[in-house]
Amino acid sequence: MDNRVYWIWIQHALRAGSTKAARIFKRYGSAREFYESGRESWLLDGMFTQRELEHLNSFSLDQAQAQLETALKLGQSVLCLDDPAYPILLREISSPPCVLYYKGELPPADALCIAMVGTRNASPDGLAAANLLSYSLAEQGAVVVSGGAVGIDSACHKGALRAGGTTVCVLGCSIDYPYLMRNASLREAISHNGVLLSEYPPQTPPFSRSFPIRNRILSGLSVGTVVVEAAAKSGTMITVNAALDQGRDVFAVPGSVMNAAAQGVNRLIREGAKPVTCAQDILDEYPGRLMPVPHHPAEQENFNLPPAEQPKEQRVKALPEEESAVQESIDLSELSTQGAALLSAMEKEPRHIAELAKKAGLPVSLALSAATELELLRLARSCSGGRYQKL
Numbered sequence: 534m535d536n537r538v539y540w541i542w543i544q545h546a547l548r549a550g551s552t553k554a555a556r557i558f559k560r561y562g563s564a565r566e567f568y569e570s571g572r573e574s575w576l577l578d579g580m581f582t583q584r585e586l587e588h589l590n591s592f593s594l595d596q597a598q599a600q601l602e603t604a605l606k607l608g609q610s611v612l613c614l615d616d617p618a619y620p621i622l623l624r625e626i627s628s629p630p631c632v633l634y635y636k637g638e639l640p641p642a643d644a645l646c647i648a649m650v651g652t653r654n655a656s657p658d659g660l661a662a663a664n665l666l667s668y669s670l671a672e673q674g675a676v677v678v679s680g681g682a683v684g685i686d687s688a689c690h691k692g693a694l695r696a697g698g699t700t701v702c703v704l705g706c707s708i709d710y711p712y713l714m715r716n717a718s719l720r721e722a723i724s725h726n727g728v729l730l731s732e733y734p735p736q737t738p739p740f741s742r743s744f745p746i747r748n749r750i751l752s753g754l755s756v757g758t759v760v761v762e763a764a765a766k767s768g769t770m771i772t773v774n775a776a777l778d779q780g781r782d783v784f785a786v787p788g789s790v791m792n793a794a795a796q797g798v799n800r801l802i803r804e805g806a807k808p809v810t811c812a813q814d815i816l817d818e819y820p821g822r823l824m825p826v827p828h829h830p831a832e833q834e835n836f837n838l839p840p841a842e843q844p845k846e847q848r849v850k851a852l853p854e855e856e857s858a859v860q861e862s863i864d865l866s867e868l869s870t871q872g873a874a875l876l877s878a879m880e881k882e883p884r885h886i887a888e889l890a891k892k893a894g895l896p897v898s899l900a901l902s903a904a905t906e907l908e909l910l911r912l913a914r915s916c917s918g919g920r921y922q923k924l
Contacts, residue, residue, distance in 0.1 A: 539564030541611035544631035546588035617921035630732035637728030651685025659762035671698025706739035733896035763797035883920035
């Protein structure tokens, strides 16, 4: 029997977020040995609730095997807690997932992973800061970890992709579940330039409790967590608390006192989080850990300049509210080759990315990355069903 089947069986019984998987691993050495020890041993352990014992008995290895086979058929990889490839930092937390389902390529064990989180209802300044900061981190070789939501999360993933770097998207549902379809193309791009990651088996929908539980993985994968815009009471603060509990660093991008979405980050700074205004403020904490991504120009990233005093390149990437103003200020010669090709293929009417990729002579994976570039520059818009249109 595949070792992963035993861990899937355990995860089904314990549910996401349990601290007992690490205790099982320490006490029994393997999931198979735990299974073979039997109910009497589980009772004597005294660590399981009655419901957990019922789940251990009611969910069979055959059912766990079926979950594994479904995941593999969907193109997902499955990694269990005792696998040497399991992320080292994540294994160290008190509640590591028994099983990780993923699509894409996991970062190397020695990668410098930085979690970046913030509000869904972000301001233009917050989106610009998140995008530029993640761009610079990824350009220097850091792996940007975020949660795939709209707002700050999306800006962080897009910044890392735009730099040609790697990003990790940790989901609060299964990888295959049709959640937040407006970000489907972004998730697809991440699967080709990083990894989609979840502890939930196929066909698991999101629940309100899924996301707070998921947040421990964001911080657990990372040496530090950066907060860009967060209200005083928000889900972002759950990630911060998880990072602190895990002994990880916390950074915060200062915000305006007039911005309600910045109250949380400003409070974090008062309480001891390190304020950051550029990627180097973070990277200084981890000297000698990075290998810059080649062939990408340096990025101007002073977030505090007023728009009129920012360099032209930064004004373009700061996502101003008026799309026409953005288009007037963009020098199209500065687009990547793929971006220019995809823009030429686009029309005012939405077209599916596969059709656009064929017309532009690009692989779909590169077309998705180019579409992200055009979205950031407000030259294109993503629509439902994996379609894009020129603005």
